[in-house]
Amino acid sequence: MPTSLWLTIRPIKSSSLNFSAADTRRDITGRGGVHLIVALLAVCVLLTGAWPLIRLFALSIAPGEEGQILGLMRDTLSGRGFQRAFWNTLSASVGSVLVSTVIGVALAFATGLSRIPGRTLISFLALSPLLIPSQIMALAWIELMGSGSPVLSVIGLAPAPGSRNPLYSGAGVAWLMGLEHMPLVFIAVRASLSSIPADLIEAARIAGSPPGRITRRIVLPLVLPAIGAGAVLAFAAAIGNFGVPALLGIPGRFSVLTTLIYQRLNGFGPDVIGSVAAIALVLVFLAAIALLLRQIILRGFAVPLPSGACFSGFDMGRGKWAIMALLWLGLIWLSVLPIIALVTTALIPALGVPFGLDTASLKNFTEIMANPALGRAFVNSFSLAGIAAMVSAAISILLGWLAFTAGNRAARLLSWLADAAFVVPGTVLALAMILVYLRPLPVIGISVYGTAAILLIAYLGRFLPMALRPVEATIAASDPTLDEAARVAGIGITRRIVFVAAPALAPTAMAGAMLIFMTAINELTLSALLWSAGQETIGVQIFSMQYEGNSTGAAALSVMSLALVGLLVIVTDRLGRRLPPGTLPWRAG
Amino acid sequence: MRFATPLILAAASVTTPAIADPSGEITVYTSQPQEQMALVVEAFNKDYPDVEVEIFRTGTTELMSKLQAEFAAGSTPADILLIADAVAMTQLKNDDRLLAYEDAPVEGIPEDVIDPNMTFFGTKLITTGIVYNTGMVETAPTSWDDLRAADVAGSLIMPSPLYSGAAVIHVGTMVQQPEFGWGFYEELAENGAVAGQGNGTVIEAVARGEKAYGIIIEYMAMNAKADGSPVDFVWPDQGVSAITQPVAIVNGTDNEEAAKAFVDWQLSQAAQEQSVGQGYFPILSDMSAPEGYPALDSLNILPLDADQLMADDQANKEQFAELFGG
Numbered sequence: 001m002p003t004s005l006w007l008t009i010r011p012i013k014s015s016s017l018n019f020s021a022a023d024t025r026r027d028i029t030g031r032g033g034v035h036l037i038v039a040l041l042a043v044c045v046l047l048t049g050a051w052p053l054i055r056l057f058a059l060s061i062a063p064g065e066e067g068q069i070l071g072l073m074r075d076t077l078s079g080r081g082f083q084r085a086f087w088n089t090l091s092a093s094v095g096s097v098l099v100s101t102v103i104g105v106a107l108a109f110a111t112g113l114s115r116i117p118g119r120t121l122i123s124f125l126a127l128s129p130l131l132i133p134s135q136i137m138a139l140a141w142i143e144l145m146g147s148g149s150p151v152l153s154v155i156g157l158a159p160a161p162g163s164r165n166p167l168y169s170g171a172g173v174a175w176l177m178g179l180e181h182m183p184l185v186f187i188a189v190r191a192s193l194s195s196i197p198a199d200l201i202e203a204a205r206i207a208g209s210p211p212g213r214i215t216r217r218i219v220l221p222l223v224l225p226a227i228g229a230g231a232v233l234a235f236a237a238a239i240g241n242f243g244v245p246a247l248l249g250i251p252g253r254f255s256v257l258t259t260l261i262y263q264r265l266n267g268f269g270p271d272v273i274g275s276v277a278a279i280a281l282v283l284v285f286l287a288a289i290a291l292l293l294r295q296i297i298l299r300g301f302a303v304p305l306p307s308g309a310c311f312s313g314f315d316m317g318r319g320k321w322a323i324m325a326l327l328w329l330g331l332i333w334l335s336v337l338p339i340i341a342l343v344t345t346a347l348i349p350a351l352g353v354p355f356g357l358d359t360a361s362l363k364n365f366t367e368i369m370a371n372p373a374l375g376r377a378f379v380n381s382f383s384l385a386g387i388a389a390m391v392s393a394a395i396s397i398l399l400g401w402l403a404f405t406a407g408n409r410a411a412r413l414l415s416w417l418a419d420a421a422f423v424v425p426g427t428v429l430a431l432a433m434i435l436v437y438l439r440p441l442p443v444i445g446i447s448v449y450g451t452a453a454i455l456l457i458a459y460l461g462r463f464l465p466m467a468l469r470p471v472e473a474t475i476a477a478s479d480p481t482l483d484e485a486a487r488v489a490g491i492g493i494t495r496r497i498v499f500v501a502a503p504a505l506a507p508t509a510m511a512g513a514m515l516i517f518m519t520a521i522n523e524l525t526l527s528a529l530l531w532s533a534g535q536e537t538i539g540v541q542i543f544s545m546q547y548e549g550n551s552t553g554a555a556a557l558s559v560m561s562l563a564l565v566g567l568l569v570i571v572t573d574r575l576g577r578r579l580p581p582g583t584l585p586w587r588a589g
Numbered sequence: 590m591r592f593a594t595p596l597i598l599a600a601a602s603v604t605t606p607a608i609a610d611p612s613g614e615i616t617v618y619t620s621q622p623q624e625q626m627a628l629v630v631e632a633f634n635k636d637y638p639d640v641e642v643e644i645f646r647t648g649t650t651e652l653m654s655k656l657q658a659e660f661a662a663g664s665t666p667a668d669i670l671l672i673a674d675a676v677a678m679t680q681l682k683n684d685d686r687l688l689a690y691e692d693a694p695v696e697g698i699p700e701d702v703i704d705p706n707m708t709f710f711g712t713k714l715i716t717t718g719i720v721y722n723t724g725m726v727e728t729a730p731t732s733w734d735d736l737r738a739a740d741v742a743g744s745l746i747m748p749s750p751l752y753s754g755a756a757v758i759h760v761g762t763m764v765q766q767p768e769f770g771w772g773f774y775e776e777l778a779e780n781g782a783v784a785g786q787g788n789g790t791v792i793e794a795v796a797r798g799e800k801a802y803g804i805i806i807e808y809m810a811m812n813a814k815a816d817g818s819p820v821d822f823v824w825p826d827q828g829v830s831a832i833t834q835p836v837a838i839v840n841g842t843d844n845e846e847a848a849k850a851f852v853d854w855q856l857s858q859a860a861q862e863q864s865v866g867q868g869y870f871p872i873l874s875d876m877s878a879p880e881g882y883p884a885l886d887s888l889n890i891l892p893l894d895a896d897q898l899m900a901d902d903q904a905n906k907e908q909f910a911e912l913f914g915g
Contacts, residue, residue, distance in 0.1 A: 081910070146799055165799055251746070251785050251794070253914035263751050265654055268906065273658075350816035351796035352722070371627055373644070431658065439663045449659075450666045529655070532616075532666060534643050541623075544646055548622040549789030549809050 034402065034493055038410050041399050045414045049421025049461030052432035060277030073278040082279060085260040089286075092174045092245070092256060093238035099178020100234040103334070104185025105227055110327050112193035113215060115313040116320045122327060123190070124569070127183045128335045130515065133522035133539055134180055134243025136558040139551060140338035141167055141176055142247070143345055168252030176244045179334060181234040187515075188230030191470070192223040195477070198311040211314040225301040229473065232294040236287045242426060242525045257283050262427050273431065280428040284420065291419055298476050339562070345555035364556035373536055374557065378564070380452065381538040385520035388459040389467075393513035396467040401501045404475045405483055406493070418468055421461035426525025433458050433530060450532040458526045463519065467512025474508040514572065521565055611847040612639035618656065619671040620649040620754060621834070625867050632863055633854050640847045648787045649673040649754025653680075660686065668842040669851050671712070673754030674832045675702075676761070676899050678709040681837070688838040690849060694856050697873045702833045711833030712855045714870035714885065717759040718824045720792065720810035725801040732827045733769065736802065742780030746794045747804035749784040749913065750906050755806045755832050756788070761898040761905055762830035762891050774912055784913035796820050806832075808868030811881065815868075824883060828891040833872070 060073060076082055107126045111119050129137065146158075146165045159166065166172060196219060204214045242258045249259055261276050344355040346364055353359050368374050399418070402411035421429050437454050440447040448454045482504070486496050524539035531540050538561050545554040619626055623646045630642045647655070649672045659665035670687075672678065681687050687708035695703055695710060702711025719730050725744075736742055748756040763769045783800075785791055791803040792810060796818040803810075810822035836855045838848045854860055861871045865879050878885055898905075 142797075142799075146797060246786075250914070251783055251790070253783065255914055263910070268654075268903065350813055350818040351793060352724075352798060352813075352818040352820065367624070371624065373623065373627065434658050438659060528647075532643075532645060544623055546793075547648065547787055547789045548624075549787075549792035549813070550622070550624070551793055553624075 034406070034408065037398060038402060038408060038414070041395065041402070041411065041414055044395060044460070045399075045418050045464070048457050048464070049429065050417045052436040052461075053420050053424060053429065055435055056273070056277050056428065056432040057281060059274045060281060072274050073281075076275040076278040077282070081255070081260060082257075085255045085257050085279075086282065088170060088249075088254055089239060089256040089258075089283075092170055092177065092249075092254070093235055095171070095174030096177035096181060096238040097231050097235045099175055100182045100185045100238075101227065101231045103179070103330075104182045104230060104234075105189055107182075107327070107330075108186050108189035108193060109215070110323055112190050113211075113219065113313050114320060114323055115315050116324050116327075118324075120573075122331065125331045125335045126186050128339075129180045130183045130518050132339075132562065133524055133542065133558070134176075134241065135247055135524060135543060135546065136342065136522075136554070137180060137338065138167075138176055138244050138247035139345075139546065139555065139558075140342040143341035144338050167248050168254075169248075170252070170254045172248045172252065173245050173254055173256070176248060177238045177241050178234075180241070180244060181237045184233045184237060185227065185230035187470075187511075188226040188233070188473075189223055192226030193219070194310055196222055196311045201311045225297050228297040228301070229294050232290050232297065233469070236290040236294075239283055239286050239290070240422075240424065240426075258427070265427060265431065273435075276428070276431075280424050283428075284424055287419070287424075298473060342555050343559055345552055346559045348552055351549075351552060364552050365560070367553060368557055368560065374541055376534070377536045377538050377541045378561075380455075380535055381521050381523075384452065384455055384459055384537065385517045385523075387456060388463055388520050389513040389517040391460060392464045392467045392516050393509040395464060396471040396509050396512060397502055397505045398497065400468060400471040400475055400505065401497055404472055405480065405501060415468060415472065418461075418464050421458075422463070422465040426462065426523075427529060429458060429462060430526045430529035433526075450535075452535050455527060455530050455535060455537070458530055459520050459523065462523075462526060463516040466516050466519065467509055470508045470512045471505050474505060478504065518565060518569075522561060610639050611637060611844075611850040613844045613847055614641045614643065615668040615842075615844050615847045615851060616643045616645060616666050617669040617671055617851070618645045618652055618665075618667040619669075620647065620652060620673050621671060622646070628867070629860070629863065632859065633851065636854060636857075636859070637847070637850050640850060642851070648752045649677055650750070650752050650757065653677050653754075656681070656686075660684075664841070665839060667839050668844055668848045669836065669838060670709075671834065671836045671855070673715070673834055674758045675704075675709070675711070675835055676758065676895055676902065677754055678704070678835045678837055679895065679899060682706065682708045686840050688840045688842065688845070688848075690838055690852060693849075694853055697875065698856060699872070699874060702835070702872060704835075709835040709837035710852065710856060711835050711872050712860070713834050713864045713872050714831050715755060715806050715808065715834060716824065716829040716831045716870065716888065716890070717755055717804060717806050718810075718822055718829050720795050720803045720805045720820050720822050722795050722798050722801050722819055723821050724819045725798060729821065729823055730802065730825070731823060732825045733763075733773070734827070736782075736804075737773070737776050737780070739780045741802055742777045742782045744801040745777065745782040745803065746785050746791050746800040747777075747782065747913075748788045748791050749786060750909055752786040753788055757902070757905070758832045758893070758898070759804070759830040760909055761901065762893045764901075764905065765894055765897065766828075766891060768827075771908060774909070778912040782913075784909070792818075792820070807882070808879075811879070812868050824888055826889065828889040830893065831890050834869075 061070060104126075107122075110116075111122050111126070116122075132140070142165055145167050167176065200218065201214060204218055209217070240258060242262065245254070245256045245259045246262065248254070249256055250263075255263070257279055261279050264272050264276055264279075347360040347362070348355050349359065349361050349363050399411055399415055402408045403415040404412075424432075433454055434449070437457070438447070438449040448457065483496060483500055486500050491500075522539050522542075523537065524543050527537040527540045528543060531537060538557070542554045542557050542561070545551070545557065617626070621629070623644065626644045626646060630644065633642060634640070645652075645667070652672060656665055656667065656670075659667075670678070670681070678687070682704065689707050691707050693707060693710055698710065702714075704710070719733075719736070721729060730736060730741065736745055748759075750757040750760050760774070763773060764771050785794060788806050788809050791800075791805045792813050794800040795803040795805075795810075796813055798819075805822075807822055807824070810820055814820050814822065836852050838845070838852060842848045856872075858873070861873050861876055865871050865876065868879050870878050870882065870885050
């Protein structure tokens with residue numbers, strides 16, 4: 001039964017997609033409006049990422065002083081430091097993908113397939129790694145796993161004083177990156193689960209299949225592409241991750257490509273931009289392979305499903321208590337305990353002072369309140385993240401539609417190019433930005449460097465794919481007949497985008513925008529290099545405080561930032577009840 | 590802040606009517622912790638209420654990279670530099686990036702912390718010594734050689750010159766001494782010592798009890814101790830390295846008057862008193878060190894050949910990275 005369903009669905013999908021792409025392309029050639037939109041999108045995508053990066057990479061292959069064209073790159077890539085970092089990057093990323101996939105799929109299945117109480121809260125906790133900036137998450141876990149751990153020492157599992165924190169290792173980097181990127185898998189799988197029609201499961205149940213078998217034989221094949229796509233995304237994210245290896249890998253002498261770039265840039269200055277760009281090219285190459293793989297998975301295996309009532313989970317009967325107990329134990333360990341560790345750190349007056357009712361104080365919080373730069377940081381981060389999220393959502397709908405529904409080749413190229421700024425390490429993107437935007441812009445003569453504009457440009461370049469990819473995935477998995485019908489009826493492109501595509505894609509785009517907001521609010525790597533006096537962001541402030549050895553203050557600031565984001569999530573959640581299911585990631589179905 | 594300026598302006602004009610005070614905005618690039626800098630700006634504004642000071646704060650090494658990138662692209666928003674060490678400043682001076690301020694008020698400041706061309710001026714002294722966790726260490730180390738022991742080095746963390754300007758000077762100074770040299774660092778690395786990023790990572794690790802010992806600049810350890818962290822600090826009797834946190838004006842500043850006012854203030858008694866309160870040795874020879882600190886002249890400051898260090902800078906960083914990773 002499942003196999004035959006699989007077979008009947010596939011041919012419909014591939015033929016109709018091909019038909020739509022080829023036919024629509026013919027339809028739109030010669031329409032000036034589309035060219036104008038594509039041109040505007042091109043300006044946007046190119047200026048926010050592709051062009052600065054091309055400039056930077058051109059540096060890496062520019063002829064050397066004696067004309068030895070690729071000498072620099074050859075030297076860089078044959079160096080011992082590079083080799084070590086390269087293999088470390090691969091092994092830590094693969095390890096982290098295993099962690100992300102196992103935990104992400106388990107959580108998505110548990111919340112998506114069983115009707116247990118408190119699913120929204122559980123989903124929210126599963127997504128919490130997205131809310132916590134990686135350097136703070138690393139800090140929280142260092143607290144949790146270190147010799148002075150307030151939690152582990154209670155059960156006698158804390159490492160002996162002075163012994164190395166087990167997280168300062170390749171395994172520690174892989175574990176934490178895995179946790180951090182787990183939501184990417186969770187979201188993909190959860191979205192895919194929630195698009196499974198109830199009829200399909202009902203049919204199987206009527207045929208007498210127990211839930212376990214339905215899960216293995218029907219659900220798993222249907223969500224396998226989503227698992228693969230999520231895992232590959234997690235891999236690409238792990239390759240480019242900076243925060244975790246910076247905090248765990250540097251003291252653990254486990255260098256990866258991103259930290260190698262950061263360390264070389266910081267230590268040796270712009271003289272090494274060329275060789276750093278060469279390393280960045282390798283990262284781009286790795287990420288390109290990952291994204292190609294993702295494309296193959298999505299195009300080759302995604303199954304468009306008929307619309308209708310969605311499956312809302314099995315009633316597990318008594319089994320639900322066992323599942324819930326396991327889930328909560330896992331979630332408390334993964335997301336509650338680190339936050340407790342963070343809060344206790346924020347409440348102690350100085351590092352190394354044990355937490356207790358007699359030592360706890362609000363000193364760190366009052367000191368933060370007294371610093372005017374910190375209030376400004378909140379305003380800056382909220383506005384930057386908000387604008388970046390909304391603009392990215394709008395661009396995603398336009399670009400995704402043009403590239404994959406209308407099959408516009410230029411738009412497809414742009415959509416592909418948009419990844420460039422997403423997959424290179426933030427440090428490299430930031431440097432590329434400085435390279436291009438420091439001098440006053442030609443024609444208008446205004447310099448965006450030293451203003452919030454350069455941060456916004458970088459954020460737009462960096463985060464666009466977080467909204468664009470889900471939108472494209474929705475397009476790939478959705479039924480193209482509606483647009484075809486509109487096209488056949490002679491309705492123009494603009495109206496088809498506004499009245500047919502936008503409403504259908506808005507929930508996904510909004511979910512992407514939410515993700516962007518939550519990520520951008522605590523962005524660190526770009527901000528660290530691009531912020532200027534008066535334009536500080538929360539991430540930069542937390543990082544600087546920690547850098548200065550004031551991690552009690554950094555923890556307090558993180559707690560405040562998390563509380564504010566949490567508040568915002570609650571507000572969005574209240575407002576989001578009227579939106580279609582799936583708009584908010586934790587309310588998927 | 591901006592809205593308050595007219596009020597302050599009015600108040601100031603009542604008290605000092607005749608003098609045209611410097612005004613406008615200056616941007617300070619610094620490696621001093623931001624909470625300290627917030628207080629510095631507050632105190633500076635008491636004397637110069639019309640100057641708005643923007644702070645850009647990061648580690649000296651990273652700051653230099655940012656400056657280099659900005660120079661390469663054409664210009665920098667920075668008007669003032671207040672960074673850890675004279676070597677970085679000398680590099681900038683040699684590139685003609687610093688403004689000569691001939692009339693700077695340098696009275697009472699030792700000549701050896703002032704650039705002969707009057708482009709930068711030491712503002713305080715920061716020494717590097719040994720911090721240890723009082724809960725984990727029974728016998729405090731007294732010398733650098735005490736760190737060589739396997740059980741000590743195995744629990745030792747130090748800042749990396751790839752991040753910290755103080756570490757650039759410290760490593761540079763140590764390897765110039767015949768009794769230490771690179772052999773000292775090789776022995777530390779072999780016995781398991783690790784490098785963190787800046788001095789902040791060192792105090793974190795030692796105060797948390799992840800490492801028992803650290804090499805660190807004194808005020809971070811002493812301030813943590815004062816806050817209640819279980820740490821103490823020793824100035825090794827074999828000698829300490831020292832940096833002077835020089836201040837300089839960037840060549841091409843668009844607000845020279847306000848920039849000079851900032852330098853004047855940094856060299857003033859008021860600023861010196863404030864930095865003593867923040868845990869720094871004062872640069873003025875007639876002032877005493879912060880409470881709990883030894884008298885500066887009782888310390889043995891290791892000699893440093895700055896020209897040699899500048900020539901070796903890149904090689905030192907590479908050698909260090911080779912030993913400690915990164």
